[in-house]
Amino acid sequence: MEYIEDYMTQIPLSHPLNFKMEGPLLMLGSCFADNIYNYLKDRLLPVVSNPLGPAYNPLSIAQLIDKHYLEQSIKEPLIVQTGGLFGSYECHTKLNQESSQQLVQTLDSRKKQLLQALTSSRILTLSLGSSYYYSYEGFTVLNCQKQKNSLFDHRMASVDLMYDKLSQSLDLLDRINDHYELILTISPVRYMTDNPIDNSLNKGRLHELVNRIIHSRSRTHYFPSYEIVMDELRDYRWYEQDLRHINKQAQQIIGRKFLQYIGSPELQQYEKEALKISKLHNHILLNPHSEESRQFVESRKAKTEQFLKKYPFVKFGE
Numbered sequence: 001m002e003y004i005e006d007y008m009t010q011i012p013l014s015h016p017l018n019f020k021m022e023g024p025l026l027m028l029g030s031c032f033a034d035n036i037y038n039y040l041k042d043r044l045l046p047v048v049s050n051p052l053g054p055a056y057n058p059l060s061i062a063q064l065i066d067k068h069y070l071e072q073s074i075k076e077p078l079i080v081q082t083g084g085l086f087g088s089y090e091c092h093t094k095l096n097q098e099s100s101q102q103l104v105q106t107l108d109s110r111k112k113q114l115l116q117a118l119t120s121s122r123i124l125t126l127s128l129g130s131s132y133y134y135s136y137e138g139f140t141v142l143n144c145q146k147q148k149n150s151l152f153d154h155r156m157a158s159v160d161l162m163y164d165k166l167s168q169s170l171d172l173l174d175r176i177n178d179h180y181e182l183i184l185t186i187s188p189v190r191y192m193t194d195n196p197i198d199n200s201l202n203k204g205r206l207h208e209l210v211n212r213i214i215h216s217r218s219r220t221h222y223f224p225s226y227e228i229v230m231d232e233l234r235d236y237r238w239y240e241q242d243l244r245h246i247n248k249q250a251q252q253i254i255g256r257k258f259l260q261y262i263g264s265p266e267l268q269q270y271e272k273e274a275l276k277i278s279k280l281h282n283h284i285l286l287n288p289h290s291e292e293s294r295q296f297v298e299s300r301k302a303k304t305e306q307f308l309k310k311y312p313f314v315k316f317g318e
Contacts, residue, residue, distance in 0.1 A: 009231040011224050017181055019262040021270060021313060023122030024048060028064055030056045030129030032187035032225065035246075039255025044274045044314045048117045051110040052142060053092020056129035056187075058209060059140045059157055062165040065124075067172045070115040074107045076100075078136070082145045089141035096145075118173060123262060124180050125223070129187040131157050131205040156201070159208045166213065182220045183262070184210045188229035190244040223261055225254050270311060277307050 019025075025040065027033040027049040037049035055061045063069050078089040085096035086103045095110065097103040118124070134141045134152040144152060170182070186206050191199050203226070214220050229238065229246060236243060238250040246254070259271065280300045285293045308314055 009234075011227045011232055013224075013257060013261050015261065015263070017123065017183075017221070017262045018264045019123060020264055020266055021045065021311070024117060024120055025123045025125065025262075026117045026121040027125045027127070028055065029061050029125075029127030030054055030187040030189065031245075032129065032185075032189060033125065033127035035251045036125070036127075036255055036258050039252065040259070042275075042278055043259070043271050044278055044311075046313055046315070048113070048121075050092075051114045051117070052090065052107070053094060054129075055142050057131060057133040057140075057157065058128055058162040058166050058206070059133050060142050061126055061128070062162075062169040063140060063142075064114065065118060065173050066169045067115065067118075067176055070111045070118075074104050075139070078139060078141075079103065080145050080147060082147070087143075087145040089136055089139065089143065089145060092143050093145060119176050121177065121180050123183060124173075125183040125185065127185050127187050127225075128206045128210070129189060130191045131159075131162060131202050131209075132191065133157055156198075156205070159205050159212070162205070162209050163212050166209070167216070170213075170217065180219070182217065183223050184213060184220065185223040186210065186226040188226045188246060192244060223258060225258070228254060228257060273307060274311075274314070277304055280304070 024046040025048070027037045027040075027047060029050070031054045034049050034054065037047055040047045052064065055064055074088055074090055079100055080087055080089070082093070082096065085098060086100045087093055087096040088103060088107060091107055091110070095103070095106055097106055132154065133156075134144055134154050136152055141152065173180075186203060190196075191202055207226075210222055214222055229250065233246070233250055233253065238246055240247050259267065263271075280303065283296070283300075285296070287293055
């Protein structure tokens with residue numbers, strides 16, 4: 001008998017981690033990391049994603065996991081004004097503030113949050129988006145803050161440079177966290193700023209980088225999100241209108257496969273229960289003062305208390 005799978009390229013997935021939900025997960029890197037984060041957060045898992053905003057290239061990502069960098073305050077020369085707000089080349093525009101003092105306080109707080117997450121995480125996932133990077137006076141910027149391109153040096157990093165920088169930061173991380181598992185993945189988002197050929201060269205360098213890191217470190221794994229999209233989902237119906245970013249349906253497929261990749265049978269059972277609770281809390285009451293709504297709220301409260309007793313690590317509203 002033939003099945004639909006017989007007419008598709010199937011990307012095999014191992015299950016190397018057997019994650020049992022005791023410790024937090026940390027997602028860093030491109031906006032694709034935030035896609036997986038949203039999937040996990042909907043399932044009420046303890047997960048943190050990109051406290052300083054998305055970082056697309058391995059040099060910026062290496063900076064974000066560098067303990068020495070995170071212990072330093074924001075660099076004043078990297079602060080700029082944009083759109084009536086103060087921003088920094090060290091963070092995403094969503095963190096911009098009305099004053100430079102507020103910006104410094106916000107970024108210092110976010111750096112402390114990131115360092116704490118790096119110290120305690122059981123699984124660290126790095127989503128590599130591009131080997132292209134921008135630098136300003138020798139500093140690899142996380143975000144150009146909508147400034148003129150002429151202010152920056154724009155280059156494609158060599159595999160050697162990316163490997164050296166990322167390895168150095170991971171070695172430092174090993175000193176403050178000796179129990180984390182590292183997952184590397186390559187974002188399937190197409191970077192077409194220059195041309196399709198450069199995008200292929202760009203992704204090729206990232207694949208070579210990942211291969212070198214995996215073969216030089218223990219507790220390091222590769223989740224094939226790029227291959228899943230390019231081979232299993234090789235159709236534009238899985239993309240947004242810009243034909244570069246994958247749509248919500250594709251994100252759900254990747255999220256489900258990622259959870260299967262890291263998970264244990266206990267995690268699969270937890271997911272079913274968490275989705276039910278999450279659905280209850282997302283329910284909108286049309287008439288909050290009705291008897292029917294009151295009974296619903298009481299029932300939801302009882303089910304939530306029972307769920308939290310079974311899974312005490314879940315934190316609602318965080």
